[in-house]
Amino acid sequence: MNLLLTLLSFIGFFISCYFALVYHKLIRPDAPFIPSFCRLDEKSCGSILETPEASLFRIPNFYFGIVYYTVLIVLSFFPHLFQDGLFELRLVSGFTVFIGIILTYSLLWKIKVHCVLCFTTHVINLLLFLIFLFLL
Numbered sequence: 001m002n003l004l005l006t007l008l009s010f011i012g013f014f015i016s017c018y019f020a021l022v023y024h025k026l027i028r029p030d031a032p033f034i035p036s037f038c039r040l041d042e043k044s045c046g047s048i049l050e051t052p053e054a055s056l057f058r059i060p061n062f063y064f065g066i067v068y069y070t071v072l073i074v075l076s077f078f079p080h081l082f083q084d085g086l087f088e089l090r091l092v093s094g095f096t097v098f099i100g101i102i103l104t105y106s107l108l109w110k111i112k113v114h115c116v117l118c119f120t121t122h123v124i125n126l127l128l129f130l131i132f133l134f135l136l
Helices: 002-023 045-050 061-076 079-084 086-111 116-135
Strands: none
Touching: 002 045, 002 061, 002 116, 061 079, 061 086, 079 086, 086 116
């Protein structure tokens, strides 16, 4: 279970970093070293980075992802810390799922963009929430 938590957190971290690098124009959204199914298409997925939904309190969502997944990665190496902050982890994780539902709605029906990486992070957040809820 700890391995699953670490793996999901690393995947979420890398996706968040990829969004950050594209947002700051440090790499192109269709960089050749990125697997084709992960590349952000400038006309669809890449365009969402400029929408109001891509930020919370005027802070781009990927920054929250980078911090959240980094904390989870660090905590995954110190399992005893999970028990000390389990309530807080469940609360924060539940909030990420709630925000993910809103963002998924926005992607599908408001912006009308099918962003595989966005949906992947929302599923990761749901899986992490379920781990915190039922397995820890």
